[in-house]
Every structure is written in structure tokens, then in C-alpha cells.
Amino acid sequence: MRTHTETEILDAVIVGGGAAGLSAALVLGRARRSVAVIDSGKPRNTPAAHMHGFLSRDGMAPGELLAVGRSELQTYGVEFKRDDVVDISWRGIEPGFVVELSGGTTLETRTVLVATGLRDSLPKIPGIQELWGQSVLHCPYCHAYEISDQPIGVLGGDAREMSLHQAFLLRQWSSDVTFFPDKISLTPDERARLAARGVTVADGSVSGLVCEKSKLKAVELDNGQLVARSALFVAPRFVPNDAHLTRLGCKASPMGFVAVDHSGATSVPGIWGAGNVVDPRAQVINAAAAGSTAAIAINGYLVEQDVESALRSTDPEGGFSAAMEQGVCEMNGGSALHGI
Incomplete structure (x- = not known):
């Protein structure tokens, strides 16, 4: 050289x-x-x-x-x-x-x-940074095919429109998609559209992620509820x-x-x-x-x-x-x- x-x-x-x-x-x-x-x-x-x-x-x-x-x-x-x-x-x-x-x-x-x-500026939720790029993801076109037909989560965040877009989009790869609004307040129309697309809504703030051997196992809500997921999509800033x-x-x-x-x-x-x-x-x-x-x-x-x-x-x-x-x-x- x-x-x-x-x-x-x-x-x-x-x-x-x-x-x-x-x-x-x-x-x-x-x-x-x-x-x-x-x-x-x-x-x-x-x-x-x-x-x-x-x-x-x-x-x-x-x-x-x-x-x-x-x-x-x-x-x-x-x-x-x-x-x-x-x-x-x-x-x-x-x-x-x-x-x-x-x-x-x-x-x-x-x-x-x-x-x-x-x-990427990520939400300050325990587990997101640690699993970023592995089972906490951003781009469906880059990663969704590899997790086809698995339970997928989408986290609502500062990029509101992108978060909702991810939820609608990811139904192409899985019939089991859950949207976690977290700090987003959904309108009745948004809830109706998500339901029509077959996306489940899990209300409540997200307190953290449960992982095992560096893989996502569940999303934990502030009420203690665990929602089993294999991957979580996040729209970073x-x-x-x-x-x-x-x-x-x-x-x-x-x-x-x-x-x-x-x-x-x-x-x-x-x-x-x-x-x-x-x-x-x-x-x-x-x-x-x-x-x-x-x-x-x-x-x-x-x-x-x-x-x-x-x-x-x-x-x-x-x-x-x-x-x-x-x-x-x-x-x-x-x-x-x-x-x-």
C-alpha cells in the first residue's frame, strides 16, 4: 500500500x-x-x-x-x-x-x-443496548426474514411514525406481532388500524427486557407482565x-x-x-x-x-x-x- x-x-x-x-x-x-x-x-x-x-x-x-x-x-x-x-x-x-x-x-x-x-440513540430501557443488533433490531428489510414466523415485538418511541410503520410492516414476516406503545398514546383510529392488521397491543410502560444467553426471551411491563418475544424492533433516533x-x-x-x-x-x-x-x-x-x-x-x-x-x-x-x-x-x- x-x-x-x-x-x-x-x-x-x-x-x-x-x-x-x-x-x-x-x-x-x-x-x-x-x-x-x-x-x-x-x-x-x-x-x-x-x-x-x-x-x-x-x-x-x-x-x-x-x-x-x-x-x-x-x-x-x-x-x-x-x-x-x-x-x-x-x-x-x-x-x-x-x-x-x-x-x-x-x-x-x-x-x-x-x-x-x-x-443510534436508543431508549434507556434495560436490555436494549445489550441486545442491540442481535435480537433488538431496527430494519425489517435487514433482519426480519431471519426471524420469520417467530413472536416479534415493536417498541413505540420518539420516532412515533416509524414505530407504527414497523408494526404494520412486520406482519408480512410473522402472524404474531405485538406493539408496545410504552410512552406513545394511541388514537382510536391507530388502535383500529393495528387490530385490522392483526397486531396485538400491549399497553403499559416497558420496564425492561428478559434475556437468556444473549437472546431476547420476553418484554417486561411495569405491572410485572412478561410478553414472550424472540425479537424486538426499535426505531432509534x-x-x-x-x-x-x-x-x-x-x-x-x-x-x-x-x-x-x-x-x-x-x-x-x-x-x-x-x-x-x-x-x-x-x-x-x-x-x-x-x-x-x-x-x-x-x-x-x-x-x-x-x-x-x-x-x-x-x-x-x-x-x-x-x-x-x-x-x-x-x-x-x-x-x-x-x-x-
Whole structure:
């Protein structure tokens, strides 16, 4: 694997080595760009034994996918660093950025892709954190098939609409679904709809989970009642790991995540975002696709910079013409000027 010199200005630094970051690095490496991937080694899906819905990789362990991806990057000279990024700042009058790592290394780069994902804020109910990713789950499309026809529970929470949606959805996989409203007050119409769908409602606050050998056995209510369940679905609150993006001044969308266009470009020139850090709905396959899309846009942006640099070398007083500005905008899907 290539090791970049401290004085080299990289074409791209990718912060986050998950599916989005590695996919972007692969595309940029194949485009013969100088790329470094910085990853803390703390992927969101670590608790999950397998991932699903990824064509040709269905059932693969998440860690195995990342290991294969990192191996593939070596072919194209992409550098991979196991470290934390502590700061990203402007290079000053020169275009590009300075990326500071906790290990003391400083990288200079023309562009940055942030693919740091999100974290799940879970209800503070005993047992949920301990069983998260095993028998306490979030995504039916990722996990429900493996527990088909077993007794399933759904916990009501802060994400009210998502919690109810999970209850309706999970009846496709099991005829034994119980909804635990917990702190949600159901309307008569909601109760009628759940009953029509064949979902049982267990009223009362949830006091904890009963587990045996790291597997869920029952949901305990505050009145002492135990409702036997093999799995419990929870809609967590999604918290994006977007501190680097927000410190750089990237604008946010109405839903609270950093706003990006269809290529992943943020409102700050030279900064892209991909995966769960900007899209809470992205599964692994979507994140990988977003990384690839962002990489193509980044390379287009770099090509325009290269052309401009070549023009300046022959005409020092020259600069972007209106036509070139329009060309950059079109290359980056209408947001090269980052007017999001």
C-alpha cells in the first residue's frame, strides 16, 4: 500500500472507511487519483452478525465486506490509515484543506469526502443496548426474514411514525406481532388500524427486557407482565456524525442532516458527504452507491481544477470564464458552485 509524503497535496481524503468511503476510494483510485482513507475502526453495524439486501454479498458479515474492500484498494495505491480525524480546515489562500489526525499526522488535500455515518440513540430501557443488533433490531428489510414466523415485538418511541410503520410492516414476516406503545398514546383510529392488521397491543410502560444467553426471551411491563418475544424492533433516533461538516459551514436540510445534492456535494466547495452521515435511510448497498457517485463528481471537479491550472500556466491573468463556470456546474450536477 502506498504511503504518501507529508508534503504531498492529495487529490482526496476520505473520512470514514465504511461502504460509502471504501466505494469512493475504489473509484478514485481507479481514476489514478492520490487518495487516503482515514477510518476510526468503529462501524455502526459492528453488532450485526450479517448484512442483507446487498446483491452478491447477502449474508456476509459486515467486517468481512470492509476487509475485502480494503484489500481491493491496495491494487490502486489508495492509502488506508486507522486513525481519528480531529480537524478539517481550509488551506488558506490555496484551494483545498488540511486534515489533522489524532496520531499527529497532517494531510493536505484538494477535496474531502466525509462518510462517517451516524449513531443510534436508543431508549434507556434495560436490555436494549445489550441486545442491540442481535435480537433488538431496527430494519425489517435487514433482519426480519431471519426471524420469520417467530413472536416479534415493536417498541413505540420518539420516532412515533416509524414505530407504527414497523408494526404494520412486520406482519408480512410473522402472524404474531405485538406493539408496545410504552410512552406513545394511541388514537382510536391507530388502535383500529393495528387490530385490522392483526397486531396485538400491549399497553403499559416497558420496564425492561428478559434475556437468556444473549437472546431476547420476553418484554417486561411495569405491572410485572412478561410478553414472550424472540425479537424486538426499535426505531432509534438517528444522530449524524457530522461535526466536521458543520464546523466547515455546510448547510443543513430541513430534516437536520447536512444537505447534499444528488452527487453528494455540500454547500462548501470541495466538500462531499455520502452514506448515513447525510442520509439516515441508506442501507449498505445504498451507501456504497452514494460513495461511487460522489467519487465520480469529485473527479470531475478535480478535472476542472486541473484544466484551470493549465490555463493559468499559459495565461497567468486568465481565470474561470462564464462558460467554464457553467461547465463545472454541469459536471457536478448543477451544484459545482455549491449554491444549495
